[in-house]
Structures are given as structure tokens and as C-alpha cells.
Amino acid sequence: NAGVTQTPKFRVLKTGQSMTLLCAQDMNHEYMYWYRQDPGMGLRLIHYSVGEGTTAKGEVPDGYNVSRLKKQNFLLGLESAAPSQTSVYFCASSQGQGIYNEQFFGPGTRLTVL
Amino acid sequence: GQNIDQPTEMTATEGAIVQINCTYQTSGFNGLFWYQQHAGEAPTFLSYNVLDGLEEKGRFSSFLSRSKGYSYLLLKELQMKDSASYLCAATDSNYQLIWGAGTKLIIKP
Numbered sequence: 001n002a003g004v005t006q007t008p009k010f011r012v013l014k015t016g017q018s019m020t021l022l023c024a025q026d027m028n029h030e031y032m033y034w035y036r037q038d039p040g041m042g043l044r045l046i047h048y049s050v051g052e053g054t055t056a057k058g059e060v061p062d063g064y065n066v067s068r069l070k071k072q073n074f075l076l077g078l079e080s081a082a083p084s085q086t087s088v089y090f091c092a093s094s095q096g097q098g099i100y101n102e103q104f105f106g107p108g109t110r111l112t113v114l
Numbered sequence: 115g116q117n118i119d120q121p122t123e124m125t126a127t128e129g130a131i132v133q134i135n136c137t138y139q140t141s142g143f144n145g146l147f148w149y150q151q152h153a154g155e156a157p158t159f160l161s162y163n164v165l166d167g168l169e170e171k172g173r174f175s176s177f178l179s180r181s182k183g184y185s186y187l188l189l190k191e192l193q194m195k196d197s198a199s200y201l202c203a204a205t206d207s208n209y210q211l212i213w214g215a216g217t218k219l220i221i222k223p
Contacts, residue, residue, distance in 0.1 A: 040215055041215055042201070042203075042216070043201070043213040044213070045211075048210070098144060098145070098209030099145025099146075099147075099162055100145070100164075102159040102162065103159070103211070104159075105156035105157050105158070106156060107155065107156050108155075
């Protein structure tokens with residue numbers, strides 16, 4: 001039981017390049033989330049999904065796209081990376097939403113955009 | 115607006131007790147979470163509070179006052195491994211979590 005896994009763990013991009021971050025969970029959770037974490041700030045929700053085939057925007061969705069073609073996977077795409085997207089990205093999953101439903105986090109992806 | 119406030123950094127001594135405060139303002143609040151995050155690692159769940167009062171889980175306890183928009187995390191018998199950031203998160207009207215910036219706790223021998 002691996003929980004939530006993320007690939008890659010580290011990545012350096014040049015401005016304008018694209019990439020996809022992969023998140024996988026083996027807990028059969030319905031809900032999945034992508035957050036970014038920046039120094040001095042709380043986790044900020046980028047996009048989330050309430051089930052296979054669904055996605056929704058969070059607090060900071062601009063510059064990112066997501067897909068949830070399979071229940072266990074949630075992909076985060078950067079079409080044209082910008083230095084402002086330098087951050088640590090965390091994926092999380094939960095069985096339900098809100099209180100009583102703790103979120104389980106992946107180990108994070110450290111992205112630097114030059 | 116929605117806002118979570120917690121101290122940036124706190125220092126405590128091994129074996130002592132420390133209280134980390136969190137004040138929140140969210141629309142549609144229905145509960146508050148505490149997570150622990152060691153440097154370079156993922157956040158891990160510690161506790162949640164829905165009703166007013168104290169929830170105890172071993173060395174860790176969490177308190178909530180809904181009328182005051184206030185919570186605290188109490189850590190007893192501090193150990194060096196408790197050195198970490200502690201994140202407070204409150205639910206909003208869409209059942210999403212609004213996160214505080216975290217409190218970095220430094221434990222000294």
C-alpha cells in the first residue's frame with residue numbers, strides 16, 4: 001500500500017517549456033487535489049476532482065490544466081511554464097470532502113522554472 | 115474574506131509543553147484540521163475539531179472555540195522529533211480547506 005505517489009520528485013524547466021506531473025493513489029479515494037506550497041504562504045489549491053472524469057478549479061488555477069481519466073490518477077499540466085510557477089507541488093486524496101475526511105498527501109514535486 | 119493566522123515560528127525545550135494558536139475566518143466553517151509537516155516532507159494529518167472543546171490524542175491535543183474563531187494545538191512532553199511545521203486548516207463553504215502558512219516549531223535540548 002503505497003498511499004499517494006508523485007512523479008517526478010524534482011524538475012527544472014526553462015520558461016515556456018511544458019510538463020506533466022503525475023499523481024497516483026491506491027486507496028480508492030474519490031477526491032483528489034493539487035496544491036502548491038510557497039515560502040511564507042499556506043497551501044493553495046490549484047485544481048481538484050470529485051471523481052473519475054471530473055475536474056474543478058481551485059484558488060489558483062491559471063496556467064495549469066488537469067485531467068482525471070482514471071480514478072487512481074490525477075495529472076497536472078503546465079503548458080508554458082513561467083518563473084512564478086516555481087514551487088513545491090503536492091497532490092492529495094481523500095475519501096470524502098470537508099471535515100471528517102482527512103487528506104493524504106504525496107511526497108511532493110519540487111519544480112524550478114528558470 | 116477568508117483568513118487563517120498562526121505564528122510563524124516558536125521555540126520550546128525538550129520535555130516541555132507548547133501551545134500553537136490559530137485564528138480563522140472562513141465562510142461556511144464546519145471544522146478545523148491540524149497537520150504536521152517535517153522539512154522537505156509531505157503534511158501528515160494530526161487531528162480535526164468539529165465541536166467546541168478539547169480533543170486529546172496521546173501527547174497531542176487540539177482545542178476549538180467556534181464562537182471565537184480560535185483553535186490551538188497542544189504538544190506535551192516535547193521530543194526532538196516534534197521539530198516540524200504545524201499547519202492549521204479550516205473548511206470553507208465549498209468544503210475546501212483554507213490553510214495557514216504554518217508554525218515552525220524548533221525544539222532545543
